[in-house]
Amino acid sequence: TAALPHVLMPGTYPEWDMAPMREAYTLHRLWEAPDRQAFIAEHAPQIRAIATRGELGASTELIAALPKLELVACYGVGTDGIDLAACRARGIRVTNTPDVLNGDVADLAVGLLLAVQRRIPAGDQFVRSGAWAHGGMPLATRVFGQRIGIAGLGRIGGTIARRLSGFDVEVGYFSRTPKAESPHRHFASLSAMAEWCDVLIVILPGGEATRGIVNGEVLQALGPRGWLVNVSRGTTVDEAALLQALETRAIAGAALDVFLNEPRIDPRFAALDNVVLTPHHGSGTEATRRAMGELVRRNLEAHFAGRPLITPVA
Numbered sequence: 001t002a003a004l005p006h007v008l009m010p011g012t013y014p015e016w017d018m019a020p021m022r023e024a025y026t027l028h029r030l031w032e033a034p035d036r037q038a039f040i041a042e043h044a045p046q047i048r049a050i051a052t053r054g055e056l057g058a059s060t061e062l063i064a065a066l067p068k069l070e071l072v073a074c075y076g077v078g079t080d081g082i083d084l085a086a087c088r089a090r091g092i093r094v095t096n097t098p099d100v101l102n103g104d105v106a107d108l109a110v111g112l113l114l115a116v117q118r119r120i121p122a123g124d125q126f127v128r129s130g131a132w133a134h135g136g137m138p139l140a141t142r143v144f145g146q147r148i149g150i151a152g153l154g155r156i157g158g159t160i161a162r163r164l165s166g167f168d169v170e171v172g173y174f175s176r177t178p179k180a181e182s183p184h185r186h187f188a189s190l191s192a193m194a195e196w197c198d199v200l201i202v203i204l205p206g207g208e209a210t211r212g213i214v215n216g217e218v219l220q221a222l223g224p225r226g227w228l229v230n231v232s233r234g235t236t237v238d239e240a241a242l243l244q245a246l247e248t249r250a251i252a253g254a255a256l257d258v259f260l261n262e263p264r265i266d267p268r269f270a271a272l273d274n275v276v277l278t279p280h281h282g283s284g285t286e287a288t289r290r291a292m293g294e295l296v297r298r299n300l301e302a303h304f305a306g307r308p309l310i311t312p313v314a
């Protein structure tokens with residue numbers, strides 16, 4: 001196997017990807033290294049690619065430690081954990097897994113919206129606990145007829161808008177540029193959209209440009225009858241402001257798939273009865289995870305064969 005290209009993996013992939021990866025590459029399993037720094041120093045001279053995951057990324061330090069690095073392949077569409085500027089400066093190419101996960105993330109966003117407003121997890125608990133025998137459950141919020149504001153009408157946001165077309169709701173969206181192909185109302189200001197909508201669904205990219213964009217002012221504009229669904233990144237929301245808004249009922253509730261400090265999230269979330277929480281599982285179906293892994297492997301293969309990358313990050 002001496003001739004196989006050397007690939008560094010910060011974290012594992014499912015076994016259905018690991019088996020073909022082992023066949024094609026000499027893998028360096030960073031997550032198993034007792035001393036990361038010593039491990040990287042030892043293998044750095046051989047490593048030509050990093051096969052990472054969205055949440056693990058590729059840091060400035062990691063990239064700087066790998067002088068022979070040619071490619072960073074990301075299992076996931078969000079590249080906010082990868083130092084793209086460092087890659088650009090050194091001509092290191094980057095790939096991600098766009099589109100194959102659009103349907104799953106959109107389904108979860110709509111599912112979370114229904115779950116929190118119709119109180120589906122609370123209803124499940126109400127039945128299981130036997131509380132049903134002693135009276136009725138608190139009433140829920142009507143979904144249809146509402147105004148839904150989507151922050152980020154890209155690949156996934158556009159799919160969410162399509163999903164919602166059957167729900168008898170009015171859709172608006174926030175982005176830097178209006179989308180000519182969208183029939184929906186465009187907002188150039190997130191606060192203005194939050195003022196207008198009943199539910200704010202956030203599906204913006206993470207990173208510096210969107211850090212804390214859902215701030216106290218946006219939450220105040222959403223108001224005590226407004227709801228937040230976040231399937232983007234924990235970083236897009238000012239979490240201190242969100243926790244306070246949820247605890248004081250300055251907004252009605254939230255359904256969240258993403259948080260700061262995953263997986264050790266702020267314990268204040270678990271104490272709230274007006275939230276539905278999922279563990280960053282937007283793309284978490286077997287079919288989509290298989291498609292993502294295949295796309296990562298096709299990108300690695302194309303790179304080492306000298307063919308054009310399948311899904312390069314611009």
Ligand code: NDP
Nearest residue numbers: 078152153154155156175176177204205206209231282283
């Ligand atoms: P796209 O790049 O296709 O869409 C991004 C959208 O956000 C565009 O409409 C863009 O429009 C808008 N946008 C980007 N930057 C800004 C900004 N600074 N201010 C306002 N609007 C902005 O991305 P995808 O739809 O493929 O993915 C979106 C994100 O979803 C990913 O980056 C990832 O972080 C997250 N994600 C979460 C998952 C989960 O498990 N919960 C799974 C998959 C993805 P414009 O350029 O006009 O502003």
